Amino acid sequence: MEKELSLLGHNIIEGDQELMEFLDLLNERYYAVFRIDLETEAATPMRYNHFLGNEPDNIGAEYVDNLNDLKEYLSYGMRPDEVLKLEEVLIVDNLRLELWDGGQFIRTYKWYDMSGERYFDMKVAGIGEAPYDQAVIGIVDVTDSKSIEVENRKNSRIVEALSDDYSAVFYIDAKTETVRLYRADEDVLQRFGDVLNKNIKYSDMVQIYITNNALIKEEDDAYRYVECNTLIDDVKNKGIITFNYTRLFKGERRQYRLKAVKVEEDGEFKGIVLGFRDVEEEYRKDIETQELLRAALEEAKHASSSKSNFLFNMSHDIRTPMNAILGFVALAQNETDNPDKLLDYLDKIEKSGQHLLGLINDVLDMARIESGRIDLHEAPFDLEEQFNETVDMFGIDMDKKGLKFKSNLNITDKIVDADSLRTKQIMLNLLGNALKYTKEGGTVTFKIKQKTSNKNGFAIYQISVKDTGIGMSKDFQKHLFDLFERENRSAVTGVQGTGLGLAITKRLVELMNGEITCNSSLGKGTEFKCTIRLKVVDADYVEEEEEKIDLSLLEGKKVLLVEDNDLNREIARTILEEVGMVVEEATDGTVAVDMLGKKERSDYDVVLMDIQMPYMDGYKATRIIRNAEVRTKGHVPIIAMTANAFEEDKAKAFEAGMDAHIAKPVDTKELYRELVRLS
Numbered sequence: 001m002e003k004e005l006s007l008l009g010h011n012i013i014e015g016d017q018e019l020m021e022f023l024d025l026l027n028e029r030y031y032a033v034f035r036i037d038l039e040t041e042a043a044t045p046m047r048y049n050h051f052l053g054n055e056p057d058n059i060g061a062e063y064v065d066n067l068n069d070l071k072e073y074l075s076y077g078m079r080p081d082e083v084l085k086l087e088e089v090l091i092v093d094n095l096r097l098e099l100w101d102g103g104q105f106i107r108t109y110k111w112y113d114m115s116g117e118r119y120f121d122m123k124v125a126g127i128g129e130a131p132y133d134q135a136v137i138g139i140v141d142v143t144d145s146k147s148i149e150v151e152n153r154k155n156s157r158i159v160e161a162l163s164d165d166y167s168a169v170f171y172i173d174a175k176t177e178t179v180r181l182y183r184a185d186e187d188v189l190q191r192f193g194d195v196l197n198k199n200i201k202y203s204d205m206v207q208i209y210i211t212n213n214a215l216i217k218e219e220d221d222a223y224r225y226v227e228c229n230t231l232i233d234d235v236k237n238k239g240i241i242t243f244n245y246t247r248l249f250k251g252e253r254r255q256y257r258l259k260a261v262k263v264e265e266d267g268e269f270k271g272i273v274l275g276f277r278d279v280e281e282e283y284r285k286d287i288e289t290q291e292l293l294r295a296a297l298e299e300a301k302h303a304s305s306s307k308s309n310f311l312f313n314m315s316h317d318i319r320t321p322m323n324a325i326l327g328f329v330a331l332a333q334n335e336t337d338n339p340d341k342l343l344d345y346l347d348k349i350e351k352s353g354q355h356l357l358g359l360i361n362d363v364l365d366m367a368r369i370e371s372g373r374i375d376l377h378e379a380p381f382d383l384e385e386q387f388n389e390t391v392d393m394f395g396i397d398m399d400k401k402g403l404k405f406k407s408n409l410n411i412t413d414k415i416v417d418a419d420s421l422r423t424k425q426i427m428l429n430l431l432g433n434a435l436k437y438t439k440e441g442g443t444v445t446f447k448i449k450q451k452t453s454n455k456n457g458f459a460i461y462q463i464s465v466k467d468t469g470i471g472m473s474k475d476f477q478k479h480l481f482d483l484f485e486r487e488n489r490s491a492v493t494g495v496q497g498t499g500l501g502l503a504i505t506k507r508l509v510e511l512m513n514g515e516i517t518c519n520s521s522l523g524k525g526t527e528f529k530c531t532i533r534l535k536v537v538d539a540d541y542v543e544e545e546e547e548k549i550d551l552s553l554l555e556g557k558k559v560l561l562v563e564d565n566d567l568n569r570e571i572a573r574t575i576l577e578e579v580g581m582v583v584e585e586a587t588d589g590t591v592a593v594d595m596l597g598k599k600e601r602s603d604y605d606v607v608l609m610d611i612q613m614p615y616m617d618g619y620k621a622t623r624i625i626r627n628a629e630v631r632t633k634g635h636v637p638i639i640a641m642t643a644n645a646f647e648e649d650k651a652k653a654f655e656a657g658m659d660a661h662i663a664k665p666v667d668t669k670e671l672y673r674e675l676v677r678l679s
Contacts, residue, residue: 589616
């Protein structure tokens with residue numbers, strides 16, 4: 001027998017397949033059901049009681065003819081924010097978009113009527129296949145299930161708030177202020193079970209607890225919650241409160257934490273859930289963390305102060321040699337007819353320039369070490385020879401200052417495979433400090449002693465520098481190897497330095513698998529000892545004699561000087577012309593490429609290439625030149641002559657196709673050597 005549905009004046013037979021598809025969704029009592037034509041936006045209310053045997057309460061639905069009517073009908077009793085959400089969904093394009101994936105969706109909305117707050121689900125299903133031209137919308141009352149869900153969420157929030165391992169949990173009735181035990185561990189039950197299982201007042205329970213266990217004083221935060229009214233007011237306003245207090249447990253003071261959580265029913269404040277737990281371990285860790293943070297803060301303040309001092313000192317230390325350079329230049333200009341004085345001024349200018357360069361190198365070295373960009377470049381060298389060179393170098397300065405300089409070398413293996421520049425830097429830094437901080441008449445002792453290493457093929461060398469100088473305070477020794485550190489004492493005032501030398505020395509020693517120590521007393525002197533582990537080279541190693549440079553080989557050679565700085569170009573031209581070289585100039589990379597590309601001017605024997613230049617840098621210019629040489633089958637030697645002096649800068653130069661690298665300030669001897677080798 002065919003079943004008949006009433007569609008407000010239209011009879012529809014059960015065999016209508018499209019309508020039967022949406023009827024499968026109507027398995028609960030709906031408040032109202034509507035069929036929507038997504039082409040015309042027409043909305044038709046439907047009665048289906050003959051089919052399912054229930055009569056929906058859809059008074060007023062018969063007046064709905066289109067989507068706008070449906071919005072107005074459904075929004076009655078909604079708050080504005082809910083209406084906006086509803087209207088956004090009941091737009092044809094949005095309905096089609098939501099139905100496209102899955103053919104149905106559900107939205108939940110909140111209404112308010114005489115009975116209070118009510119929740120309804122709006123269930124939407126497409127008829128047929130996507131993209132849908134027809135849809136059905138059913139409205140079902142879900143107030144009861146939603147209320148249970150809301151209550152469950154409220155309970156879950158309480159459970160979540162007390163999710164820690166609480167030894168005891170209580171419930172306080174807000175009206176009666178009575179306490180009920182919710183749960184407790186075995187220890188709590190044994191000691192307080194007879195009290196807690198009774199219907200006891202909060203004030204009585206607190207009094208018993210404070211008398212027997214808790215150590216709560218009037219100045220403690222917890223003391224305000226001895227009064228139940230205060231606890232109730234705070235929890236009611238804040239929702240959750242926590243505080244710590246001290247209690248006695250088996251004669252030991254321990255930290256406990258109490259958490260109080262508000263409990264509501266239908267929006268009405270009913271009571272408080274209290275949780276108690278032992279947090280002694282957390283408390284101790286917090287104290288330790290606070291101490292660490294305090295120490296870190298002090299260290300950060302100290303570092304900040306050190307950097308400020310460093311900038312101040314650097315400003316002073318850079319200006320000092322700069323003032324000497326500019327001052328002696330001015331004096332030299334007035335002594336052109338007095339060769340002796342002129343040479344003296346030039347000598348002092350050179351020394352001031354070398355000192356300034358040393359300051360800059362210290363800062364750059366430290367920056368590279370701190371960023372992990374410094375590597376040791378190991379090669380065989382004679383440690384004994386380096387020791388003797390260092391002694392000779394400082395012997396003159398020690399003698400000038402009136403110091404007694406003692407030295408002693410006690411090593412078996414003198415040829416080592418190590419970074420000779422960095423090992424010498426360690427010696428220079430330590431001896432430089434001893435020279436600076438030892439007054440006239442004092443003594444400086446420099447020793448290197450070999451010790452046995454437990455690693456085959458290696459030896460341990462102990463470098464020690466001892467002086468009878470001004471010494472250091474105990475407080476300063478704590479930060480001796482920190483960056484930018486200089487002791488602020490009258491005895492130190494006026495002594496030049498960046499506060500980087502010892503920091504650099506320590507890090508270089510550590511790179512060589514060693515360590516450095518210091519023993520110092522104010523007014524008595526200082527001794528530094530550092531050990532470094534170096535690879536030993538066979539005794540038959542013989543260092544090649546220094547290569548002699550035949551400068552006559554450069555005479556008449558044609559060189560292209562690529563340099564954008566006028567002064568640097570003038571200096572380089574003079575150096576080159578002094579040995580008879582023919583110099584042509586280019587002010588940037590584009591000009592150099594153009595000059596080398598012209599056949600009549602491409603007979604250069606060598607190119608000196610700056611790196612940082614406008615328009616085209618030296619790297620790019622070199623790559624273009626090398627690419628062009630692929631066609632011409634030629635090769636002009638290119639030497640980088642640049643202030644980019646780090647090892648990675650050298651690597652980039654070679655990668656671009658350059659044949660050599662000379663760092664600025666230019667070492668004339670090194671420049672001539674490379675020119676002879678390549679031109």
